[in-house]
Amino acid sequence: MTRLLIVSSSRADLGGLSAVWRQTSGHPELETQVLLTGRHANRSTDYDAAIACLPAGIPVHVAGNDIGGRDAETAARAMGDSVTAIAGQLAEIAPDLLLVLGDRLDIAPAVFAAVPFNIPVAHIHGGELTLGAVDDRVRHAVSKLAHVHFASTTDAAERLCKMGEEPWRIHVTGAPGLDSLRQQNLVERRAFLASVGLPNEPFLLVTVHPETNVEKPLAAFEAVIEAIKQLGIQVLATAANADLNGALINESLQALSKVNSRVVYCDTLGAARYANAFAHAEAMLGNSSSGIIEAGMFGLPVVDVGGRQQGRARGANVAHVDADVKMVKAAVESALGRRFNPDEVSLYGDGHAGQRIAQELMRLPAKARLLLKDFHHGGARFSAPWTIQESLIA
Template sequence: MSQPVKLAVVTGTRAEYGLLRPVIQNLMACPEAELSVLVTGAHLAPEYGNTVAEIEADGVPVAARIPILAPGESGPLATAGAVERTIHGFVRWFAENRPACVLVLGDRYEIFAVAQAAAFAGVPVAHISGGDVTLGAADDWYRHCITKIAHLHFPSCDESARRVIQMGEQPATVFNVGGLGDENIRTMTLLGLDELSQSIGFDLTRPYGLVTFHPETAGGADPAAQSDALLAAMDAVSAATGLHWLVTKANADAGGLIINEELDRWAAAHPDTVAVRTSLGVVRYLSAMKGAAVVLGNSSSGVVETPTFGVPTVNVGDRQKGRPICENVIGCPADESAIEAALHKALSPAFRTTARKARSPYNGGNTSEKIVEILLREVRRPGFGAPKTFYEGELPK
């Protein structure tokens, strides 16, 4: 039997780990893989919930913790500083440990920096969820840069796979495997509302909305003004309908701490109708999504994962602009009156009927198993990781 392949998987946020979780579990169970899970970013920051504990609670050994966030930093300089620390820390780890490939997911700045570090160290990159478009976030260009570094691509739908090839990637390296979020929803054992309420410490047997709102990092939007508009609209809808709110805090993007401070003040003023949590973890988050009367905000989960449940969703602003939008999603500007109107529409019986008909474009079957199988096969191919050539042939129809 051949030696196990040394592979690294990197995770920096709660949402990303929730998607990578089945891939990591399959790699851990595979005798052909020698896996190192590298943890960084918001996972290691108290202000974002120290969510590395969720990884360890799943029984996942953490091979390295590489902290990159500096307390007190904010804005573009904080992002640049985190990128600098990421490159420095990960180049050292890759140089010392020499994995055959590093697997990354998505489009955040720390993952962009990890991909750069791997390239500097001569370690090939495999990339999940390339080819997506999110015009309201700097993640859009981070993602495309990662695509050009990566040797192996796992886009989540046909449209994204085509874009990866349009960027000059060889079709033989592009595998449309479907979405990991969709797989989680179809395969994970979720909690009922009574159990979820007890776990969170907030009564979710009453109608509630699930909310996640991140900064728009492209276009110059003001996170404080946008969150003010969001919270005012939520107050108005609660007054009219009695709806309660379960809110997960913003991520570590520039402006996220501003939003989170606003959320804490708002929750303190509404203790009976609002629960704000730093992180729910993937099981509780998807359980809450399943039971929600409406999902609100600008998280990718609102447009990528809610169609599988058929839950009414209001997508606010431009952060997710460019992604496929299904029938269950209403888009609106980050304006109080527009958000309020969209929420009332989403809560209507007629729209709930429409939302149930949504069909996700991300259903790829056993996505995590496909990724592991293809990754192990391709990494063993002679010449894997050699300099890439630009594809200039026909595009898939």
């Protein structure tokens, strides 16, 4: 039996990881355990959200620190402390395989801690680009430390191969974050808006994170806030992540919501309300990866501001603008009243990635072969399984 340790660092990865642990929990060939770190470590609402979506009886461990969302020194110290704390957990749990998702600073300590233990690492969402964030470098670093890859698109898979990863290690599965959203029940707009404290009127879904690879990390946020004030449409805003300056964004949004009744701030919506937000919003505004990856499944227009998501594959529903108030306002006005065909703009799969990932986890080669990484010279071609008839999802 393979002891699988799935690592989550915040609410941002819960949708994708929960799609996997729903499939692996209780499987006779896999012993699934979960390690909560990063924003979960301070027992915040992120931790509560994780506990709420975990299968009953699954072993849960907590280790590490929240990187803070404020300054570089706090983040760097928290990352170092997290490596130490997670190392202790790895020594105790003795996993056969570590599974991580994405590109966050607070997921890196878990991967670094696993290296001396020679624990194989499986990585979801490698091979993508987000040039406006340090996440881009973190993601590539994790990919090179990983031994098996679950790519969300064929472009990402081919990029991993160009990075020297051997083709047999790379599996195109789609983005597992779509799985959880696809399974949610949709309610009428009136009922959904009442649940978040807004009247039954058109609204924007807003999520803005700092840009961490530029000189002015809050430029996109400042442009979005000013555009919101000028547009006058009501807003449902969710929290920024734990990146440097993320706390400042959240404090600003909270302050705005207290003086403007047409702005509601929610730290996290959870899968059910997030799916309904996608289904009922007029448009999504900001620079979140969910606007690029998940929104297309609902045909939702997205205005992507600034360079944080630069390089990431996107559908025709996503309009990119610079961090300029006039451009943001014009793009939102153009998006209002539009909807797109999800089959044409959703590039990241069909909502069955969790099943594909679980299936590949159960047929991995022996540890000795996983650990012996060679450098692949050249490329390879990959196909998207959701374009092929699969008995898996029949």
